[in-house]
Structures are given as structure tokens and as C-alpha cells.
Amino acid sequence: MDHAAHHAGAGHDHADHVEHSDHSDHSDHSDRADRGGHAPGASWATAAKATLHCLTGCVVGEILGMAIGTALLWGNVPTMVLAIVLAFVFGYSFTLFAMRRAGLNLETAIKAALAADTVSIAVMEIVDNGIIALVPGAMDAHLSEGLFWSSLLGGFVVAFLVTTPVNKWMIGRGKGHAVVHAPH
Numbered sequence: 001m002d003h004a005a006h007h008a009g010a011g012h013d014h015a016d017h018v019e020h021s022d023h024s025d026h027s028d029h030s031d032r033a034d035r036g037g038h039a040p041g042a043s044w045a046t047a048a049k050a051t052l053h054c055l056t057g058c059v060v061g062e063i064l065g066m067a068i069g070t071a072l073l074w075g076n077v078p079t080m081v082l083a084i085v086l087a088f089v090f091g092y093s094f095t096l097f098a099m100r101r102a103g104l105n106l107e108t109a110i111k112a113a114l115a116a117d118t119v120s121i122a123v124m125e126i127v128d129n130g131i132i133a134l135v136p137g138a139m140d141a142h143l144s145e146g147l148f149w150s151s152l153l154g155g156f157v158v159a160f161l162v163t164t165p166v167n168k169w170m171i172g173r174g175k176g177h178a179v180v181h182a183p184h
Helices: 003-008 026-031 044-071 076-101 106-134 146-172 177-181
Strands: none
Touching (some): 044 106
């Protein structure tokens, strides 16, 4: 297709676009980036859903890592490193499994998972672990103590609140979780 002629505007018919031919109403575009390279924005509901999806993997990995490190009486740094590594592993895995179930080949699914979740998980982990590190006594609390669980879970709540606008911004620009939906 001659893009110069396409953008000249004369005789341009939107019905010729395959991606738009099945849409009679374009109002749903605020929830996703269209495949034409335009990113009109994302709704807060879409961003919250993407963040919750990502947070689920982070929660599983983070709690597992903190529980293992604490139970094994590891120091703070190795425990936090294990929790962060497992948060990324579970975060990526949840997206990867969903993409594979949707029929994507392994290479495409891995690329989509990395593109969708890296920034989101990183922001969550920085916020969550930062809160745990800043709460007095939280790093030394044991699994049986309320301080361990309240600082960990409170960190997740704050991480969700901080990461949702980040995901909204990224999805609105066709990045992050918008990449997961592109292959569909």
C-alpha cells in the first residue's frame, strides 16, 4: 500500500480497513490501543484488571519467597532477593500460561509476557519491598507475627495503587498489557 497516498486524505474510506470494518461504533477504543499504531488511552478498569493480574503473580511469588527465607532463617537480603525473583517468575508464568492457552507459540508467548509484565512487576516489587524495608521491625518479623503479614499485605495494596496508573499510561500507549492483547 502506498502510505503517502493513503495519508493524503482524498477518497479515504474507513470501510476499507479490515480492523474497523466490523465496528459500527468506535467508542470501545478508549479501553485498548488499536492495531493501527494509535493509542487513544486506556480506562481505569482496564488498568486495574491488568494490575490485578500482575499483582496475583507477584503476591504468590513474594509470599512464597518471604515464607521460605523466613522459615529457613535466612538474612533479610537473601530472603528479599528470593521473594523478588519468585515474584517475577510467577508474574511472567501466569501471563505465559494464559498466552499459551490462547494458542500462541512459546516464543511469541514469552515475548508477550516479558513486554506485558516487566515494568508492572518491577514497580510493584520496588514499592512493596520498599515498604517492607521501611516499616520498623518488618524485616525481622517471623511468619507467626502480625507485623510480617500486615507489612507484606499493606505493601501489596500500596503497590497496586502506585502501579495501576503506570499500567494505564503504558496500555494507553500500546505498551505493557496492551501487548498481550495484540496477538489475539
